[in-house]
Amino acid sequence: MKNARRPLLALAVLAALAAATAPAAFSASAPTTTPTAHPASLPDQKTIVIDPGHGGLDVGAKGKFGNVEKTVTLAISQKLKALIEQNMAYRVLLTRDKDIDISLENRSALANNNDAVLFISIHANGSFRPATGAETFYMSLTDLDEETRKLAYLENNSSQLEKRIADEAKDDVKMILWDMAQAAYIKQSARLAEAIQGELPALLTMEGRPSRSLTVENRGIKQARFKVLTGVACPAVLVEVAFMSNPEEEQKLINGAFQTNVAQAIYRGLVSYMKSIGPPPPPPSPSPAP
């Protein structure tokens, strides 16, 4: 019977796909190649990866006035990179610094290959209906199967994860861990999301007074199963700055002052997260480059 065979076929196809993609994710994480050339770093300098959403053919959400998400996410990411580099002793890598296509897998791989301590993906939202506001997401683990969840439960700390990988000889266990690396950092990611989202509504005041044109509503922190966060082996969040699909917010998103405002809010969130997790990084080296 044709009908009876179809589900089996679909399952077989899915199994084959899973088998084919798992090693790909693993090898993508191997510390060999990086999509973006990065500046020379100081020996102990830690890396933050900022991911401007979409790019190239993938324009992301589209606005009524013809603006697209990929342009706005790049602008905000570049402003955030500059802020961090000016004020903190971190090296900042962008997953893309121009309008090009980068696969979701390579975005996470850039963070893992450079031992990033934080991964921040910047997006502008889209909806079927004119919704408004900013929200910060971190990975959702609710759909994981029992086995993966158990592995994730180990301890939310990377040294444990590394140790576990070394101890386990079985390749498939490694695959699961790499495939779901983010599971091991979920607590820190939640804190990072809270810290950033805590600052976004602070946009409500510009120079002490509320400025409607430069602010967005607070939609809070949420969890969802983002493909780009799944394999990231460090605390990771995805910020939806405002709705490109809402004409009023589209106008804000393309406004340079609003973009700066958002970058500053995310930066402040980042600083408060860093403070909350322990001693600050070593003071900035005497200005490396102008």
Next chain:
Amino acid sequence: MKSPKTTLVIALAILLAALVFIFFRSGGREVILKSGDAAAASAGDKTTQPKAKPTKKVTLFFVRSSDGLLAPEEREIAASDSLIQETEEFIAEIIKGPTGELGAALPAETKLGRIYITRNGTAYVDFSRELADKHPSGTTAELSTIYAVVDGLAYNFKSIKKVFLLVDGEERETLAGHIGLDRAFLPDYSRIAKN
């Protein structure tokens, strides 16, 4: 007398013709049978009862304007002994879209492929490529689409525990760059507005 080679070729040609004939005939018969059944069924309806068809009340989830969350709309679909058939009816109604104030959760151009339901309650729902190609993009839009289907199916059909979304017969990475479709989704009723 022709060579044995020619005879073989002729024999093969006849066999091929026969196979082609059988192929088209059997396909055609299937169609005729189906439409004949339907005709017989509707004729039976007319003679026995004018408005016989049993219906099932279902709750569909569509997008609310104020916050982009999902909100319910009740509707009747044709009841059936086949779970597959009822779920197909159900998804067709989601694609048809809302009748009231709510907004659609799927691109209007989307067509439903097939639905498979495994014994342990995982539904595989296959959509045409328009589900992704015509998608407006954006995290909120993707979540609306995914959970209109996942929560809708799990809420209305108790035997469905998880839903795996397929596009054009295959697993897809994401609809438009955000939510990973590489695993089945458990229902998440927090995506539905609590009024």
